[in-house]
Amino acid sequence: xxxxxxxADGVGKRFxxxxxxxxxxxxxxxxxxxxxxxxxxxGKSTFTNCLAGAFPSHDGGFTFKGEKxxxxxxxxxxxxxxxxxFQLPRPFRGLSVIDNIRVPLAYAGREAATDEAAMACLESxxxxxxxxxxxKELTQVELRRLxxxxxxxxxxxxxxxxxxxxxxxxxxxxxxxxLLFRLNERGTTIIMIEHVMRAVTEFxxxxxxxxxxxxxxxxxxxxxxxxxxxxxAYLGR
Amino acid sequence: MxxxxxxxxxxxxxxxMGHAAFWLAAAAVGLAVILALRGxxxxxxxxxxTIVLQYVVLATAWxxxxxxxxxxxxxxxxFFAAGAYATVAFGKAMGLGxxxxxxxxAVVGGALGFGTGVxxxxxxxxxxxxxxxxxxxxxxxxxxxxxxxxxxxGAYVLRPRDVPWPFETYxxxxxxxxxxxxxxxxxxxxxxxxxxxxxGLAALRDDEQAAEATGVPTLRLKLVATTVSGAMMAVxxxxxxxxxxxxxxxxxxxxxxxxxxxxxxxxxGTSSWAGPLIGAVLxxxxxxxxxxxxxxxxxxxxxxxxxxxxxxAAPHGIIGLFRGRR
Numbered sequence: 001x002x003x004x005x006x007x008a009d010g011v012g013k014r015f016x017x018x019x020x021x022x023x024x025x026x027x028x029x030x031x032x033x034x035x036x037x038x039x040x041x042x043g044k045s046t047f048t049n050c051l052a053g054a055f056p057s058h059d060g061g062f063t064f065k066g067e068k069x070x071x072x073x074x075x076x077x078x079x080x081x082x083x084x085x086f087q088l089p090r091p092f093r094g095l096s097v098i099d100n101i102r103v104p105l106a107y108a109g110r111e112a113a114t115d116e117a118a119m120a121c122l123e124s125x126x127x128x129x130x131x132x133x134x135x136k137e138l139t140q141v142e143l144r145r146l147x148x149x150x151x152x153x154x155x156x157x158x159x160x161x162x163x164x165x166x167x168x169x170x171x172x173x174x175x176x177x178x179l180l181f182r183l184n185e186r187g188t189t190i191i192m193i194e195h196v197m198r199a200v201t202e203f204x205x206x207x208x209x210x211x212x213x214x215x216x217x218x219x220x221x222x223x224x225x226x227x228x229x230x231x232x233a234y235l236g237r
Numbered sequence: 238m239x240x241x242x243x244x245x246x247x248x249x250x251x252x253x254m255g256h257a258a259f260w261l262a263a264a265a266v267g268l269a270v271i272l273a274l275r276g277x278x279x280x281x282x283x284x285x286x287t288i289v290l291q292y293v294v295l296a297t298a299w300x301x302x303x304x305x306x307x308x309x310x311x312x313x314x315x316f317f318a319a320g321a322y323a324t325v326a327f328g329k330a331m332g333l334g335x336x337x338x339x340x341x342x343a344v345v346g347g348a349l350g351f352g353t354g355v356x357x358x359x360x361x362x363x364x365x366x367x368x369x370x371x372x373x374x375x376x377x378x379x380x381x382x383x384x385x386x387x388x389x390x391g392a393y394v395l396r397p398r399d400v401p402w403p404f405e406t407y408x409x410x411x412x413x414x415x416x417x418x419x420x421x422x423x424x425x426x427x428x429x430x431x432x433x434x435x436x437g438l439a440a441l442r443d444d445e446q447a448a449e450a451t452g453v454p455t456l457r458l459k460l461v462a463t464t465v466s467g468a469m470m471a472v473x474x475x476x477x478x479x480x481x482x483x484x485x486x487x488x489x490x491x492x493x494x495x496x497x498x499x500x501x502x503x504x505x506g507t508s509s510w511a512g513p514l515i516g517a518v519l520x521x522x523x524x525x526x527x528x529x530x531x532x533x534x535x536x537x538x539x540x541x542x543x544x545x546x547x548x549x550a551a552p553h554g555i556i557g558l559f560r561g562r563r
Contacts, residue, residue, distance in 0.1 A: 073449065074449035075452050075453055078451060086447065091447075094442065095436075099436065099439075103436055103448070106433045106436055106437070107437060107451065108451065108452035151451075
């Protein structure tokens with residue numbers, strides 16, 4: 001189908017004798033908002049790292065915009081429009097806020113690396129006023145916004161927001177959600193990996209659930225969250 | 238009110254001199270230094286200036302990988318000695334003078350840097366540092382057992398009788414060459430620092446995985462940095478045989494080069510091209526002063542004491558002190 005932006009075919013990943021992911025099949029449509037949830041250790045971050053190219057997958061593979069990603073390094077995937085944020089904000093601490101944005105602009109080559117383009121990215125996350133500050137001067141929610149701005153500077157077709165709301169207050173979660181909605185409205189497909197269930201249910205058009213490295217559910221959010229397997233995974237028997 | 242709607246917000250990015258303007262300024266300063274040294278015309282001043290400038294090139298070169306990319310190279314002496322022995326080998330084999338030997342030393346150092354990068358750049362932190370230290374040991378062992386370049390007994394290199402115009406002595410010519418090399422190395426470092434390459438190196442220094450995720454080809458950039466840094470460190474060592482007319486493995490691979498190459502940028506500040514320049518001029522001048530007033534054995538003692546003081550009191554070096562006050 002032509003509107004499939006990402007397809008995972010039987011993705012598997014092992015760390016020594018431990019199987020972190022097993023036979024993950026997943027399709028994400030262009031412009032979709034997908035929630036990827038699961039308890040700690042279920043393989044969400046491993047899936048993200050395999051997709052972003054940080055880890056090689058042992059079985060299966062990904063197809064992104066019709067192109068196989070096998071063999072492509074992280075920076076090559078980023079240049080093709082696959083962006084990610086990290087669970088804990090990882091700004092370039094030796095660079096100012098605007099220089100943090102200049103890096104993807106200069107290297108991903110999907111937009112001219114001008115001051116105007118960098119400022120536009122910062123304005124989109126309401127950080128324009130702190131362009132010349134250093135990351136250590138930012139609050140936690142501002143660091144999250146900087147992560148998102150750096151990812152959006154890649155002009156991504158697909159963004160994986162990996163726990164972008166962890167540790168934030170109710171109001172701050174709403175701010176990040178609003179940013180993600182705006183980004184999605186501009187055409188970016190978003191996979192939200194999150195433990196804040198209010199955010200996931202509010203944001204996602206579809207939810208996939210990983211448990212112990214396997215996908216146990218995939219579908220309408222309300223239906224998925226009421227499935228016994230999902231309740232069991234989160235609450236136990 | 239969001240930050241985006243704050244009235245009158247402007248970027249405070251400093252106005253930077255363009256690359257061409259900086260190269261011209263470096264050339265003008267270099268010319269002024271050559272004329273000033275020629276005005277003094279003392280053989281001792283030529284000698285001391287040559288040593289100081291050699292350290293400027295070495296420290297600036299080290300900082301391209303160690304400072305900009307954050308990969309600490311303990312094998313600076315290996316690259317420096319590779320340059321010195323390239324002069325000995327090519328001089329003997331082809332009868333070449335100093336200038337072509339400097340060019341060939343750059344090629345040798347660049348190739349050595351590239352090879353080292355390919356073999357070691359998947360290592361990080363202490364593992365990379367130890368690997369580069371091993372390179373120095375391996376290379377020294379090869380040179381000690383290579384009789385063509387004098388082996389363990391060393392090699393003599395006679396200075397040419399004809400001194401290039403308009404210099405009156407070969408020491409003056411040698412010093413002028415080092416001035417040009419120092420000015421060029423500082424200009425190269427500054428060009429890298431303020432370019433797309435410098436931005437990518439700064440990103441990978443802070444977080445390699447995040448840099449990759451933003452499109453930075455980290456391995457390629459590190460290879461560029463090791464190659465350029467290696468070539469420049471070898472260039473710093475290339476004039477060594479002509480300075481003392483003699484070179485032997487013990488001195489060419491000396492601990493002082495390895496330690497100074499690291500200490501000078503750290504004391505001056507690794508984040509800017511000016512840091513290694515300030516550190517090299519300050520530290521090597523102090524060492525030269527100590528050599529004639531106390532003893533040459535005090536050199537490394539001075540480096541050690543200053544390094545401990547700066548690491549504790551000013552971890553970002555002299556440049557960091559000034560930036561902190563702004």
